[in-house]
Amino acid sequence: MDLFLKSMGDMLADSGFAAFFQGDGWKSLIMIGIACILMYLAIVKQYEPLLLLPIAFGMLLVNIPLGGVMDYPKMVFEPMQNGAGHFPELLVNTGSETFTVYQNLEKQVNGGLLYYLYQGVKLGIYPPLIFLGIGCMTDFGPLIANPKSFILGAAAQLGIFVTFLGALAISALNIPGLTFTPEQAASIAIIGGADGPTAIYTTGKLAPELLGPIAVAAYSYMALVPVIQPPIMKALTSKKERMVVMEQLRPVSKTEKIIFPIIVTLVVCCLVPSATPLIGMLMLGNLFKESGVVDRLVKTAQNELMNIVTIFLGVTVGATASAEKFLNPQTIAIIFLGLFAFCVGTAGGVLFGKLMYVFTKGKVNPLIGSAGVSAVPMAARVSQKVGAAEKPTNFLLMHAMGPNVAGVIGSGVAAGVLISIFG
Structure with a gap:
């Protein structure tokens, strides 16, 4: 039971709900409120709904903490292990000293869904x-x-x-x-x-x-x-x-x-x-x-x-x-x-x-x-x-x-x- 409660606590601590109350998370709440107002105008008042509704929902999505829908693609470096479970090493001799350099694997992390769709605007x-x-x-x-x-x-x-x-x-x-x-x-x-x-x-x-x-x-x-x-x-x-x-x-x-x-x-x-x-x-x-x-x-x-x-x-x-x-x-x-x-x-x-x-x-x-x-x-x-x-x-x-x-x-x-x- 304690393990379950700890897992649930960790999950909530890492969730978007917790992020609303950290740093400038309150700003995201304001933007979500604005998005809801725009959706109200589009749905109830029918003010340019064909564009105002998707714009408002896009605004809602991007302001959900940790959602990552507009994240840029990036390169990360991960340690690469050999078959024996050790990191391959490269010895670099400068003449007076020898340094150990660990090999790393370069890996690309893809961007968010809307980042790629946004390229049509960009x-x-x-x-x-x-x-x-x-x-x-x-x-x-x-x-x-x-x-x-x-x-x-x-x-x-x-x-x-x-x-x-x-x-x-x-x-x-x-x-x-x-x-x-x-x-x-x-x-x-x-x-x-x-x-x-x-x-x-x-x-x-x-x-x-x-x-x-x-x-x-x-x-x-x-x-x-x-x-x-x-x-x-x-x-x-x-x-x-x-x-x-x-x-x-x-x-x-x-x-x-x-x-x-x-x-x-x-x-x-x-x-x-x-x-x-x-x-x-x-x-x-x-x-x-x-x-x-x-x-x-x-x-x-x-x-x-x-x-x-x-x-x-x-x-x-x-x-x-x-x-x-x-x-x-x-x-x-x-x-x-x-x-x-x-x-x-x-x-x-x-x-x-x-x-x-x-x-x-x-x-x-x-x-x-x-x-x-x-x-x-x-x-x-x-x-x-x-x-x-x-x-x-x-x-x-x-x-x-x-x-x-x-x-x-x-x-x-x-x-x-x-x-x-x-x-």
């Missing part, structure tokens, strides 16, 4: 594959029918560059724990594009040490689009502007839809080569969809491939949010800077929509400018909802989809610019 593989799936699900027809939407999509990227300058300004204050390198500032700023894969891709290239907090911030704000955007939209527009009914978009031919991704790829990727992985895969997926000749590939990219990559991306990104990396003043600053970036991006799109309202003599509803952030299609739905609240018969969804898909291209271009400068 090497920039997962985000472009996500863009391939998005391209297969995206209809660029509203953008082709109304090319002015490109301007609104570009205007909504204002939050990225304003936040980049803001992060550098904070760093200039030299507050301990609140300094950012230009690479880190660029990674934080990309949250303003409201595009999770782009934020992950950019951060993986420029500041992988910040991947956890930036990914959590990016997807949290994407999930909170219906909460964050409406107050900004209403504050910057008048009732008269919100009630504008826009003309029906012209039909777009199949030929236009096929040529569009090819032209965008050539123009954008030649202009900003660093954006080629993201924009190229986005347009490839769209060409698959619009060509009508590769239905099997479209279905695979939309479903099986997209789902598999989403699981790997979400869980491994969440697993970068360990307690020692997440619980610090930088993370708090990133959360607030990300919110600021998102708000400025929304405001930039709406304000430019107001300019278009003036120049077109009231033919453009400024609300569609808020959809310029690339949270597809949620931002476009928010534009529709706010407009319908003022005038129930007003149907803005298709008009808002133009800036919305333009925002996807715009955030990819912005990421390419930042990577080309700081990468």
Whole structure:
């Protein structure tokens, strides 16, 4: 009985439960609490559950003490015994002395499961594959029918560059724990594009040490689009502007839809080569969809491939949010800077929509400018909802989809610019 109790005591002493109460183990408890909150938002509130749920569970896994899911592979040296049970010896004679050197066996210990899956993030593989799936699900027809939407999509990227300058300004204050390198500032700023894969891709290239907090911030704000955007939209527009009914978009031919991704790829990727992985895969997926000749590939990219990559991306990104990396003043600053970036991006799109309202003599509803952030299609739905609240018969969804898909291209271009400068 004593032996059993001693064994149980030793097992508990070496368990993760005991580790919670040793050193900084309490920090892991806080991170597990945060993970549970994110899972609640994903499951109960259904805020971006497809990515928020795996991210939250990845965060839970990495903060379980001794779990080792993100352990790096390493080399260890073990004593090597000969057949007689003795360590082989090597005598080294220096001329005046003789030393005994014991032979050792070099052995590799494999890393954790999520460490290997994380290489798809680190090497920039997962985000472009996500863009391939998005391209297969995206209809660029509203953008082709109304090319002015490109301007609104570009205007909504204002939050990225304003936040980049803001992060550098904070760093200039030299507050301990609140300094950012230009690479880190660029990674934080990309949250303003409201595009999770782009934020992950950019951060993986420029500041992988910040991947956890930036990914959590990016997807949290994407999930909170219906909460964050409406107050900004209403504050910057008048009732008269919100009630504008826009003309029906012209039909777009199949030929236009096929040529569009090819032209965008050539123009954008030649202009900003660093954006080629993201924009190229986005347009490839769209060409698959619009060509009508590769239905099997479209279905695979939309479903099986997209789902598999989403699981790997979400869980491994969440697993970068360990307690020692997440619980610090930088993370708090990133959360607030990300919110600021998102708000400025929304405001930039709406304000430019107001300019278009003036120049077109009231033919453009400024609300569609808020959809310029690339949270597809949620931002476009928010534009529709706010407009319908003022005038129930007003149907803005298709008009808002133009800036919305333009925002996807715009955030990819912005990421390419930042990577080309700081990468």
